[in-house]
Amino acid sequence: MITVPVFDGHNDVLLRLWLKTEGDPVSDFLNGDGLGHLDMPRMKKGGFAGGFFAIFAPADGEDLPGDDDEVNPPLAGQLALPSALRKTLEMAALLLRIERGSQGKFKVCRTAGEIRDCLAKGVMAAIFHIEGAEAIDADFKTLDVLYESGLRSIGPVWSRTNIFGHGVPFRFPSTGDTGDGLTEAGKDLIRYCNERHLLIDLSHLNEKGFWDAAKLSKAPLVATHSNALAICSSSRNLSDDQLKAIRDSGGMVGLNFASGFLREDGRWRTDTQLDIMVRHLDHLIKVAGENCVALGSDFDGARIPAAIGDATGLPNLIEALRERQYGEKLIAKIAHENWLSVLERTWG
Ligand code: ZN
Numbered sequence: 001m002i003t004v005p006v007f008d009g010h011n012d013v014l015l016r017l018w019l020k021t022e023g024d025p026v027s028d029f030l031n032g033d034g035l036g037h038l039d040m041p042r043m044k045k046g047g048f049a050g051g052f053f054a055i056f057a058p059a060d061g062e063d064l065p066g067d068d069d070e071v072n073p074p075l076a077g078q079l080a081l082p083s084a085l086r087k088t089l090e091m092a093a094l095l096l097r098i099e100r101g102s103q104g105k106f107k108v109c110r111t112a113g114e115i116r117d118c119l120a121k122g123v124m125a126a127i128f129h130i131e132g133a134e135a136i137d138a139d140f141k142t143l144d145v146l147y148e149s150g151l152r153s154i155g156p157v158w159s160r161t162n163i164f165g166h167g168v169p170f171r172f173p174s175t176g177d178t179g180d181g182l183t184e185a186g187k188d189l190i191r192y193c194n195e196r197h198l199l200i201d202l203s204h205l206n207e208k209g210f211w212d213a214a215k216l217s218k219a220p221l222v223a224t225h226s227n228a229l230a231i232c233s234s235s236r237n238l239s240d241d242q243l244k245a246i247r248d249s250g251g252m253v254g255l256n257f258a259s260g261f262l263r264e265d266g267r268w269r270t271d272t273q274l275d276i277m278v279r280h281l282d283h284l285i286k287v288a289g290e291n292c293v294a295l296g297s298d299f300d301g302a303r304i305p306a307a308i309g310d311a312t313g314l315p316n317l318i319e320a321l322r323e324r325q326y327g328e329k330l331i332a333k334i335a336h337e338n339w340l341s342v343l344e345r346t347w348g
Pocket of ligand 1: 131203204225301
């Protein structure tokens with residue numbers, strides 16, 4: 001089996017490490033704690049070459065969705081800026097300390113050129129990403145500071161409402177059409193991100209918000225970790241019209257490995273077959289085109305098929321694509337090339 005380097009659109013390892021109550025999270029990640037889906041030794045083994053490292057600030061005392069077999073977990077709680085900012089800074093510090101402790105093996109990248117360089121040298125390439133902008137004020141003061149710390153990608157909303165817009169509640173069956181569009185502050189955020197060449201992640205945003213962003217943004221439309229609504233009617237997935245808008249903007253959709261966003265029955269089950277992942281990719285490619293589809297695993301943030309298990313199982317997905325007659329050129333595009341191209345188009 002030939003390992004293909006994977007650059008990935010979404011992981012929550014920083015949250016996993018931040019939630020740990022014992023041990024040192026930095027050395028646990030670098031040396032490998034064997035927990036969850038990601039740590040450096042397992043990423044290396046599976047060909048995980050880099051990706052978007054999300055910072056997600058949970059509301060106080062909140063469980064994450066997908067912890068049980070519910071297709072419709074309760075609605076997420078709200079989160080005020082001071083709490084979100086504290087949690088965001090703590091996870092950002094983890095990211096920076098991992099870089100510092102890695103002795104050159106892990107880099108927080110600020111340009112696509114840096115990512116290419118890391119991939120060529122076998123250095124883990126990380127994008128500092130925020131999932132849900134609760135830590136950002138409407139005047140973007142905290143955004144300016146986070147940008148200087150390396151932030152290069154923002155999802156305006158997670159699956160809850162904030163000052164910028166409305167995320168989709170986790171609902172099945174449902175479309176993404178679950179409420180109002182972007183607020184005025186949300187539209188300002190899109191303009192500001194365009195100005196600063198920050199990537200805007202539309203995953204979790206509801207459909208009206210998506211179209212507001214699509215109308216306003218001058219950047220490629222990107223959904224880092226979402227699937228095809230045509231196959232799994234989860235509120236988190238994208239309609240064919242949304243996929244066509246992504247295609248027309250030269251954007252990207254990253255295949256989410258979360259079983260509840262893959263399965264036709266919306267269940268969070270680990271006995272989900274790789275075949276359904278390939279079917280989503282087939283559909284995403286058919287509608288969005290082979291230049292606008294990549295991977296967005298949701299490792300450490302969701303229940304994923306046991307056929308992958310953790311980062312070491314990535315070659316199983318690649319092998320499933322080969323079995324379905326995906327050529328090596330297309331596999332390389334999906335695995336990393338497409339992400340690099342859209343980052344070049346977005347960041348300049
Ligand atoms: Zn997410």
